[in-house]
Amino acid sequence: MRIGALSALTGLSRDTLRFYEKQGLIRSLPSSEPSNSYRNYPEDSSERLRMITDARAAGLSIGDLKTLLNCMESGDLSTFDLDAFLDERIAHLEHVIATAQRTLGMLRDTRSAITMSDQLHIPE
Amino acid sequence: MRIGALSALTGLSRDTLRFYEKQGLIRSLPSSEPSNSYRNYPEDSSERLRMITDARAAGLSIGDLKTLLNCMESGDLSTFDLDAFLDERIAHLEHVIATAQRTLGMLRDTRSAITMSDQLHIPE
DNA sequence: TAAAACCATGGAGTAGAGTCAATGGTTTTG
DNA sequence: CAAAACCATTGACTCTACTCCATGGTTTTA
Numbered sequence: 180m181r182i183g184a185l186s187a188l189t190g191l192s193r194d195t196l197r198f199y200e201k202q203g204l205i206r207s208l209p210s211s212e213p214s215n216s217y218r219n220y221p222e223d224s225s226e227r228l229r230m231i232t233d234a235r236a237a238g239l240s241i242g243d244l245k246t247l248l249n250c251m252e253s254g255d256l257s258t259f260d261l262d263a264f265l266d267e268r269i270a271h272l273e274h275v276i277a278t279a280q281r282t283l284g285m286l287r288d289t290r291s292a293i294t295m296s297d298q299l300h301i302p303e
Numbered sequence: 304m305r306i307g308a309l310s311a312l313t314g315l316s317r318d319t320l321r322f323y324e325k326q327g328l329i330r331s332l333p334s335s336e337p338s339n340s341y342r343n344y345p346e347d348s349s350e351r352l353r354m355i356t357d358a359r360a361a362g363l364s365i366g367d368l369k370t371l372l373n374c375m376e377s378g379d380l381s382t383f384d385l386d387a388f389l390d391e392r393i394a395h396l397e398h399v400i401a402t403a404q405r406t407l408g409m410l411r412d413t414r415s416a417i418t419m420s421d422q423l424h425i426p427e
Numbered sequence: 428t429a430a431a432a433c434c435a436t437g438g439a440g441t442a443g444a445g446t447c448a449a450t451g452g453t454t455t456t457g
Numbered sequence: 458c459a460a461a462a463c464c465a466t467t468g469a470c471t472c473t474a475c476t477c478c479a480t481g482g483t484t485t486t487a
Contacts, residue, residue, distance in 0.1 A: 192475085192476080194475075194476055194477075195474090195475065195476085198474075198475065198476090202474095212483090212484095214483075214484095215482080215483055215484085216482090216483095217483080217484095235474090240473075240474090241473080241474070242473090
């Protein structure tokens with residue numbers, strides 16, 4: 180699949196895909212046509228990218244993702260302390276979830292406070 | 304309370320506090336001593352900052368926070384469509400929580416896969 | 428087959444959120 | 458009282474994660 184198709188599939192811009200590839204988050208195969216040098220992405224790229232966008236939305240950095248994906252596919256767990264790394268990121272995500280829930284609660288309270296006050300001013 | 308105390312209390316650097324103040328997220332009172340121009344923060348500043356750091360950790364931008372805090376304290380709900388704004392941010396936070404949970408699951412799986420494989424290689 | 432649409436590379440530019448350093452006042456402390 | 462610790466301002470700097478642009482080759486389409 181070429182970059183435009185993958186972009187359409189994932190909602191990520193071509194530039195972002197090229198950027199992610201340069202960062203080592205995704206890989207493309209050598210072009211199928213030798214006449215051009217178009218990137219040729221494996222069909223399952225969009226699943227990998229879904230994982231990546233999830234993790235990014237959750238606040239993991241590109242560096243974190245590179246480390247993780249690298250380890251996961253190479254099964255290489257001895258290079259450095261993957262265990263500690265995972266524990267750290269897990270703790271971080273738990274913290275993000277907790278803070279997001281607190282903040283969410285606050286926003287919902289604010290919204291309902293507004294609705295209340297609206298009803299006061301405009302009964303019926 | 305002076306900036307150093309607030310910094311110690313919140314874990315935010317003095318620079319960050321000054322930066323937040325310039326951005327309009329927090330306010331300081333005029334200095335108590337007229338001989339200096341030290342910032343003089345109200346005692347409840349740390350609670351406000353706790354809310355701010357939560358929201359930041361959850362992915363809300365400083366701009367968002369400025370808008371929110373402004374509205375909340377002025378009760379000014381007519382200036383622009385606060386309702387739509389709140390709905391947007393709420394949806395955003397729900398999305399963040401969902402993606403963080405998916406990502407968290409992935410990391411936990413990875414960790415337990417490692418633990419498994421460790422037990423295979425080093426039984427007893 | 429020519430225009431439109433797609434792709435590549437390299438490098439510059441941007442936005443957001445701090446962070447740091449220089450310089451110079453004020454307070455606290457031993 | 459002198460040194461250490463604290464504070465202020467300004468402006469430059471960093472880092473992350475894109476995003477845009479210029480230039481030029483390739484494919485698709487009307």
